Amino acid sequence: MLRLSKLTDYGTVIMTHMAREPARVYSAAEVAGAVGVSVATASKILKALARKELLQSLRGAHGGYLLARPPAEISIAQVIDALEGPLGVTECSVGAGQCMQEGSCAVRGNWQRINQVIHRTLSNLTLEDMAQPGFQPVVDDSGIRSGSEAYR
Numbered sequence: 001m002l003r004l005s006k007l008t009d010y011g012t013v014i015m016t017h018m019a020r021e022p023a024r025v026y027s028a029a030e031v032a033g034a035v036g037v038s039v040a041t042a043s044k045i046l047k048a049l050a051r052k053e054l055l056q057s058l059r060g061a062h063g064g065y066l067l068a069r070p071p072a073e074i075s076i077a078q079v080i081d082a083l084e085g086p087l088g089v090t091e092c093s094v095g096a097g098q099c100m101q102e103g104s105c106a107v108r109g110n111w112q113r114i115n116q117v118i119h120r121t122l123s124n125l126t127l128e129d130m131a132q133p134g135f136q137p138v139v140d141d142s143g144i145r146s147g148s149e150a151y152r
Contacts, residue, residue: 008083010037011045012130015054015079019071019127025064045083052082071127077119079127087122089115 032042088094093115
């Protein structure tokens, strides 16, 4: 089963929450309360996202965090990458030299294709899309269409 870590799951929830009012500055405590995680967890996630320049960190009495770019310019793939590292269904789909079976593996190319489809889909899904209530991907015979227009 493919599964993201809890921190990455919470990270997407936090970023989606912030995308609903992208010009606002949010404190860690405020975000924690809004999404139902501890302040320590929210702080850890916010700091990691700020290190990867998806959030801006502001110091001072009115400090906190805000999105570094408009929600339409931040993809779910970027959020996952910031919290988990490069997206890979299998180790060999991330890069060469990760598996001893690589040279003789009959399915490596297929896993790489699957990884590319998943990455492309997550790259085309933005925080703006996620912030829309009840959006659903549009699927046709060729798979999920690319671009935000594919989500309603």
